Amino acid sequence: MNNRLSKLRDALAQIGADALITEETVNRRYLSGFTGSTGWVIVTEKEAFLVTDFRYVDQAQEECPHFTVVNNERKSLEAIAQVLKKAGVKRLAFESSLSFGTYSNWSKSFEGVELVPTSGFMEKLRMYKEESEVQVIRQAVKIAEDAFEHILGYIRPGVTEIEVALELEFFMRRQGASASAFDIIVASGHRGALPHGRASEKVIAAGEMVTLDFGAAYQGYNSDITRTVSVGEPHPRMKEIYEIVLKAQIAGVEALRPGISGKEADAVTRDIITAAGYGDAYGHSAGHGLGMDVHELPNLSTASPFILEPGMLVTMEPGIYISGLGGVRIEDDVLITADGHDVLTQSTKELLILPV
Known part of the structure; x- marks a missing residue:
C-alpha cells in the first residue's frame, strides 16, 4: 500500500492538490485495503486516514495498518472536516462521480478548502498492476x-x-x-x-x-x-x-x-x-x-x-x-x-x- 500512496502523492502534486478524498468502493480498497461498505479515504502529503463508523473500526485497524482510522461517531461530515483541518488541507481532490448534493454539503462544511474535481484520476493509477x-x-x-x-x-x-x-x-x-x-x-x-x-x-x-x-x-x-x-x-x-x-x-x-x-x-x-x-x-x-x-x-x-x-x-x-x-x-x-x-x-x- 505504501507504494500506491507514494504514486498517488506524486500524481496529486502534478495537479496542485495536497490531498485526495474518495468513498468509491474499489478505489478505497485499492488505496487502503479496507473491505467494508462504508468509509472515506483521505490521503494527504504526509498522512493517510480512513473515516468510518463504529461497525468497521476494528476491521479497518486490522486491514489498513498504514492508515489512521477515525470513528466518525455517526457524524461523517464533521469528522471529515476535522481531519482536513488538522492536516492543513487547502486543495482537496475529489472524483467527478460525486453527487451534486454531496459536493454542496462539502463546499459548505469544509471551511477554507478548495474542492478540485478529477476525472479518471484513480483509474489511471490502477492501470499499472503490481x-x-x-x-x-x-x-x-x-x-x-x-x-x-x-x-x-x-x-x-x-x-x-x-x-x-x-x-x-x-x-x-x-x-x-x-x-x-x-x-x-x-x-x-x-x-x-x-x-x-x-x-x-x-x-x-x-x-x-x-x-x-x-x-x-x-x-x-x-x-x-x-x-x-x-x-x-x-x-x-x-x-x-x-x-x-x-x-x-x-x-x-x-x-x-x-x-x-x-x-x-x-x-x-x-x-x-x-x-x-x-x-x-x-x-x-x-x-x-x-x-x-x-x-x-x-x-x-x-x-x-x-x-x-x-x-x-x-x-x-x-x-x-x-x-x-x-x-x-x-x-x-x-x-x-x-x-x-x-x-x-x-x-x-x-x-x-x-x-x-
Missing part, C-alpha cells in the same frame, strides 16, 4: 478456467442457459471465488447474436453454438474469459464464422506489446473481420482493462487514446454476431510485459464440438 495484483488475478483466472473445464461435461441438449450459469457460479465459489465477476453470459443458438445475452430459460439444443462469458471475483480482483463451443455439429456458416473470429483474436493477442496503441490493437482484429465480410457484425471494442473492476482502463477501441505499457492488463475479445443465426466471441486476459505480453488464460481456443 506483481502482487497480477498473482491474485492469475488465481482468479485459474478458478474460471477450471470452471470452463468442468462445464464442458455439463452442457448438453435439454439443459437451460440459466442452469449452465448457475453451475459455473457454484463451481467457482467452491474453488474460492467470492462471486461471479459479473452476470454470467450464456447465449445459445440464435441468442448468441446478443453480445451481452445473459443466461435465460432457453433450452440448449443439438447443433447450437453456446457462448460462455464469465469470470471469478477473487480477493478484490476479477478474471474475464469467453469461449464459444458447439453442442454437436454446428451450422456450416457458424463454423466459418468461428474460424474468422479465432484468426482475428489470435492476431489481436499477438499484437499486444508495449508501444502499440489501443486503437491499433483494435484495428488488428477489426481489419481481419472486415476483410472477411463481417465488419458490420463486429459492433463492440476489441478489449478493455481488467483488475479490481471488470471494465477499467485502458480500453482497446477505435477511439482509444492509450498507448500500452508494461504492467497494464487487458482483455482481447473480438466477436461476430448475426441476428437470427448466432454469434461467436473468444476472449483472453493478457498482461503487457517489458518484452511483449503474457497470456494468462490458457484454455483451448480451438472449436470444441461437444457430444450430444
Whole structure:
C-alpha cells in the first residue's frame, strides 16, 4: 500500500492538490485495503486516514495498518472536516462521480478548502498492476478456467442457459471465488447474436453454438474469459464464422506489446473481420482493462487514446454476431510485459464440438 500512496502523492502534486478524498468502493480498497461498505479515504502529503463508523473500526485497524482510522461517531461530515483541518488541507481532490448534493454539503462544511474535481484520476493509477495484483488475478483466472473445464461435461441438449450459469457460479465459489465477476453470459443458438445475452430459460439444443462469458471475483480482483463451443455439429456458416473470429483474436493477442496503441490493437482484429465480410457484425471494442473492476482502463477501441505499457492488463475479445443465426466471441486476459505480453488464460481456443 505504501507504494500506491507514494504514486498517488506524486500524481496529486502534478495537479496542485495536497490531498485526495474518495468513498468509491474499489478505489478505497485499492488505496487502503479496507473491505467494508462504508468509509472515506483521505490521503494527504504526509498522512493517510480512513473515516468510518463504529461497525468497521476494528476491521479497518486490522486491514489498513498504514492508515489512521477515525470513528466518525455517526457524524461523517464533521469528522471529515476535522481531519482536513488538522492536516492543513487547502486543495482537496475529489472524483467527478460525486453527487451534486454531496459536493454542496462539502463546499459548505469544509471551511477554507478548495474542492478540485478529477476525472479518471484513480483509474489511471490502477492501470499499472503490481506483481502482487497480477498473482491474485492469475488465481482468479485459474478458478474460471477450471470452471470452463468442468462445464464442458455439463452442457448438453435439454439443459437451460440459466442452469449452465448457475453451475459455473457454484463451481467457482467452491474453488474460492467470492462471486461471479459479473452476470454470467450464456447465449445459445440464435441468442448468441446478443453480445451481452445473459443466461435465460432457453433450452440448449443439438447443433447450437453456446457462448460462455464469465469470470471469478477473487480477493478484490476479477478474471474475464469467453469461449464459444458447439453442442454437436454446428451450422456450416457458424463454423466459418468461428474460424474468422479465432484468426482475428489470435492476431489481436499477438499484437499486444508495449508501444502499440489501443486503437491499433483494435484495428488488428477489426481489419481481419472486415476483410472477411463481417465488419458490420463486429459492433463492440476489441478489449478493455481488467483488475479490481471488470471494465477499467485502458480500453482497446477505435477511439482509444492509450498507448500500452508494461504492467497494464487487458482483455482481447473480438466477436461476430448475426441476428437470427448466432454469434461467436473468444476472449483472453493478457498482461503487457517489458518484452511483449503474457497470456494468462490458457484454455483451448480451438472449436470444441461437444457430444450430444
